[in-house]
Amino acid sequence: MANKAYQNLHINFDQSDYNAVLASFNTTSFSGKSPVIGEYESVIANYFGSQHALACCNGTVAIELALRGLGIKPGSRVALPPTAPIMTILPIITAGCVPVFCDVSALSFSPDLVHLQTLHREQPIAALIVVPMWGYPLEMRAVVETCRALDIRLVEDCAHAFGTQSDGQYLGTFGDVSCFSTHERKMVSTGEGGFCLTNDESVYERMLSWQQHGLKPASRTSQYLLGEDIGTNYKLPPLCAALGINQFSRLDRKLAERRERVAKMRKALAAIPTICEFPRHQHAEVNGYAMVYYHLNGSSVAQGERMLTQGVMSDTTRYRYKPLYHEPAFTQYASACPNAEHIIDTIFTVPCHEGLDDGDIDYIVSVVNDNFQC
Numbered sequence: 473m474a475n476k477a478y479q480n481l482h483i484n485f486d487q488s489d490y491n492a493v494l495a496s497f498n499t500t501s502f503s504g505k506s507p508v509i510g511e512y513e514s515v516i517a518n519y520f521g522s523q524h525a526l527a528c529c530n531g532t533v534a535i536e537l538a539l540r541g542l543g544i545k546p547g548s549r550v551a552l553p554p555t556a557p558i559m560t561i562l563p564i565i566t567a568g569c570v571p572v573f574c575d576v577s578a579l580s581f582s583p584d585l586v587h588l589q590t591l592h593r594e595q596p597i598a599a600l601i602v603v604p605m606w607g608y609p610l611e612m613r614a615v616v617e618t619c620r621a622l623d624i625r626l627v628e629d630c631a632h633a634f635g636t637q638s639d640g641q642y643l644g645t646f647g648d649v650s651c652f653s654t655h656e657r658k659m660v661s662t663g664e665g666g667f668c669l670t671n672d673e674s675v676y677e678r679m680l681s682w683q684q685h686g687l688k689p690a691s692r693t694s695q696y697l698l699g700e701d702i703g704t705n706y707k708l709p710p711l712c713a714a715l716g717i718n719q720f721s722r723l724d725r726k727l728a729e730r731r732e733r734v735a736k737m738r739k740a741l742a743a744i745p746t747i748c749e750f751p752r753h754q755h756a757e758v759n760g761y762a763m764v765y766y767h768l769n770g771s772s773v774a775q776g777e778r779m780l781t782q783g784v785m786s787d788t789t790r791y792r793y794k795p796l797y798h799e800p801a802f803t804q805y806a807s808a809c810p811n812a813e814h815i816i817d818t819i820f821t822v823p824c825h826e827g828l829d830d831g832d833i834d835y836i837v838s839v840v841n842d843n844f845q846c
């Protein structure tokens with residue numbers, strides 16, 4: 473078993489994916505402006521019920537596009553949780569903004585809104601990025617209300633959160649802009665890729681302009697012109713868009729298959745008294761990106777390492793999960809976030825993807841059980 477590590481990665485293309493990509497080879501239009509991009513963006517916008525979707529080349533630049541689209545100026549303070557991965561902080565820095573760590577609430581990936589208010593009083597926060605790690609539902613209504621009251625733009629980094637609902641609607645539909653990744657590990661996979669959602673036309677136009685070399689819709693001629701503004705090229709290749717359309721058509725089935733495994737795993741792991749599933753806001757269901765548990769008696773770091781030698785890889789072990797401000801590149805932004813530190817020390821993740829059969833689940837449960845004896 474040990475040489476086949478069970479982990480939160482299941483790349484599973486089927487014949488319909490291959491067919492979709494083959495059918496998209498087009499000898500008249502094969503760039504990031506191919507019509508297939510627009511088709512993909514309609515599929516995305518329809519799935520989430522958003523006004524605009526903008527496909528782009530990865531989830532990291534999707535976050536940069538969000539900040540630029542929202543007009544967050546260089547030097548502005550952008551808050552994020554220390555529980556986020558590197559991909560959430562890098563685009564803040566590449567957009568010229570200053571990352572500010574806002575703690576999460578106790579045993580939650582929701583921002584600590586009291587801490588947010590304190591930070592905002594010290595010096596205004598221009599935008600807040602929330603990150604529902606492993607697709608766990610957050611307290612979104614309260615976050616939206618606080619951001620509105622303080623005039624803070626809200627960005628959701630939903631890379632893990634395809635299909636999770638909070639307060640009765642999809643994560644990704646609360647923010648001024650929401651960002652997704654379609655990296656191989658994510659639940660809609662185009663290898664590399666990402667997209668932004670927004671209901672704000674002018675934000676969409678600014679994101680599009682930055683993504684496409686500073687392209688502006690010319691006000692009079694209705695022709696698109698370059699050279700009036702700066703930007704860069706973050707377009708998605710059309711082959712990825714074709715794959716994305718088909719992956720979206722399979723998403724609801726994938727969610728259902730993962731949730732079956734979540735239910736089995738939850739039932740089996742409930743018998744282990746030293747661990748507890750990470751709380752879900754209002755008990756809304758997770759999407760099955762991965763399950764998150766925490767150790768009631770302290771750190772889970774050593775257990776995660778031992779589990780790996782037995783062939784079960786927690787994401788926290790895989791990327792040596794630590795508060796982002798403990799990474800060498802970001803120590804200059806450090807501030808004490810005790811809730812985040814506690815979560816990071818005690819949690820571990822368990823895979824629950826559709827590639828696991830009942831035998832796999834039994835094995836994973838036995839390894840967790842082995843390592844979390846009283």
Ligand SMILES: *Cc1c(COP(=O)(O)O)cnc(C)c1O
Pocket residue numbers: 530531532533557559560603629631632653654655665666
């Ligand atoms: C995957 C991921 C991203 C973006 O990653 P890319 O590899 O650039 O697509 C951003 N945020 C989170 C939380 C992620 O997991």
